[in-house]
Amino acid sequence: MSAKANAASEPKKRSRLRFTRGLGQSPLLVRCAAVWLSLVVFVAFFAQWIMPYDPEATSLLARLEAPGTSTRTGAFHLLGTDHLGRDLFSRLLTAIQLTMAVAVFGTVFGAIVGSAIGFIAARFRGIVDDLIMVLVDFQASMPFVIIALSVIAVTGTGNLLLFVLLVGFQGWERYARITRGMTLAAVNHGYASALSLLGAGTLRVYLRHILPNIAAALIVQITINFPETVLLETSMSFLGVGIQPPNTSLGNLLSYGRDYLLNAWWIAAVPGFAIFFTTLAMSIIGDWLRDTLDPTTRSGA
């Protein structure tokens, strides 16, 4: 009854700028997350120009230097150096660049493929649906690392594009499941059938009407999958079948640092914190996005 009463309330004046205005009014945590993410995005785009040193330049005289030390040659290492004397700050920036690229493209790819598969299952039902759901169950019962490893075993390492697609494919079954379930619910909801009665085609009903209605769940799934993609990339790189030198990802950095945890903790800690804060910020932003993009929560009491 109170929901009805809310619905009857006077509509607020709507502004074209509600997205930006929403960010301005958002809680402090969301703004911190947004600042961190924009920093990461900035680094991802401009790493080449802001890194102080060549991330691949080794210096055996300045190995395992602590953060903030200056070497005899006059080089200043903000975050210290690694076991080959490479500047950790510069390496962190390139690693962020590559990890972000892999995670963003991979996650988006997985989301699109998974949702499309879910839509197909919901649209055709019957045998197509059964087949897809069997694949989904198969995928869900199999650790993705094993599948990824066997694909790499066949194709070999070093193909970056293939690696991105492979990492992104992880979690497709969850998108498919969510999309299928929510689409079936939406089709029964009435507006979908009302639109088909008006002569709307399948693509219009699915992409223009059902997709916005289930987008909230997909966005949340993306924010859950994004860190997992980062972690998958990390573990693959750790096993030596992911990003190959001279390229560097946060996962590579982390795995190098593992050997020096006792005497040079910063090598592992710096990429570790970068991963931690980025994935956390992504989750916070995802939560906030879901609430903002939903007109039913936006104008609540």
Add this chain to the structure above:
Amino acid sequence: MTGERVPLAIEGLTVYHHAVDAPVIENLALSVKPGEIRGLVGESGSGKSITCMAALGLLNDDWQISGQIALAGNRTLQAVAERRGFDAAMIFQDATSSLNPIQTIGQQLTETVARLRRLSRATARRVALDLLKRVDLPEPEARYDYYPFQLSGGQNQRVMIALALAGQPRILFADEPTTALDVTIQSQILELLKSIRDETGMGIVFVTHDLGVIEDICDTVSVMYSGRIVESGPVTDIIDRPAHPYTSGLISSMPTLAGQIPAGIAGQVPAPGQRPTGCAFAPRCSEARPDCRTEPPRLVAFSAGRDVACLNPLGGNHAAEQSRLDHRHCPNKSTRQEPIAEIKNAACDYRVGGGGVFRAVSNVSFDINDRESVAVIGESGSGKSTIGKLLLGLEAPAEGEILFSREPVPLLGTVLHRAYARFVQLVPQNPYLSLDPRATIGNQIREPLIIHRIGTQAEQLHKRDELLEAVGLGPEFADRYPHEISGGQCQRAVIARALCLQPQMLICDEATASLDVSVQARIIALLRELQERFQLSLVFITHDLRIIRSLCQKVAVMQKGELVEFGTAEQVLSTPSHPYTRALLAAVPEKKKELA
């Protein structure tokens, strides 16, 4: 009111909702004597259900309750929850979903009886069987082991009543218990409640939006508006001579078999927190005076046994009758008696589990003439909605044919159906569900034009505003989302969308069933107006016989998939020839004098 064991006495009840940050119920008093059935009536959003839930202690921590609630003489708020089931019980609108789907009704009833009466399981089982007999469930011994899904809605409502009786309560809250039921089942349930009242002497609070039902079952009635009681007293007195303009408006909104066109009430119930300073009804009231807007009226004695909260009560005249429009029947404007749609010996099958088929409609034939309104009536399962689906091309006839303009109706999903969408459109039962929650009203009204690539953008926007105007919404509604507007406004938007392609026929499938009577009356008036303006044929599928006469010229009566009677509204409603039609008419909860 101070007698011993008064079933229900509520005084000064105020219910405050934390999220809304405003009182939802304000200073409400309500009492029920032993053996009294008190109706609680009002539009949705007026606080009827909240009042019942507050009285039963069913509201959670989002709500703050103050005031006095006494159930069977126990005068503390804390005791309410503990005494639930003993002193008070409640039955709901949707009985089937109120029962546990994975337990048999016998288990549920026995468990409740054993708990409330502290009996052994064997004795409780006997009592449970007695209760099932008491509520006239056919073959109670066999039905004892049935699951709720194996019973019909009416039978489940009987089980709910048996459950409510398990603790031998002194007061029963019935929240729209018959709204979801067919008229014949509804009248049986109402009879059952009356006979239980006579036998046990318990009090009943009967919540409904249907004044016809109130008239049928209640002794006294309290009219609620915006969280307050605006009028209360004996039923016949109030229905015949309403003192509050709101009551009068509700009464004049009721469609009647006699076919007076209901007037309805403009506007909507204000949300809690947005109530005006004076009388909450003043903005919608035709009798409002300047002082109505400054001073909230108190509930004061009006005449013997009657209270009214109005500064300017109607002087007991027949205001309700006067405000009805004068036409008694819907004039048959149709000049061309050519059929636009023909249903010829149609049958329709549904596939059911296990490869079988269920014949929903068999051997139905009737014509729908150009610019004519045909009502298709019947109870649930009669196949009336299937007729609509056949006409829309949602189902293919298994036998016979469905013609529109002498052409067979194409099936949904075929290329021809896309073009057919421009001739026949649907107005469904639930307007909220048939609108995309994430798209604005304006875009959804315009969408059919985009789909069929009609006109330029400017022309489409012009058409959109024109349609919004035609359904009484106005262009300012274009930017709103469905959840921001009321149910009646949503239904108007759906009608506008259906009219966008300038169809020749509208199928209204229970189009007003989910709306308040005050809103329903206005939608009916709108449909009548639009029918003339756009020269539409209407197929009005409904279970409510009372709205037929004011809207339709012809009536098709369906029973168990067959057409049992077809004729003009006048003929079918005044001199029904089929016994089923007569049974339907007799079950309509309405004063019998209006039938004459």
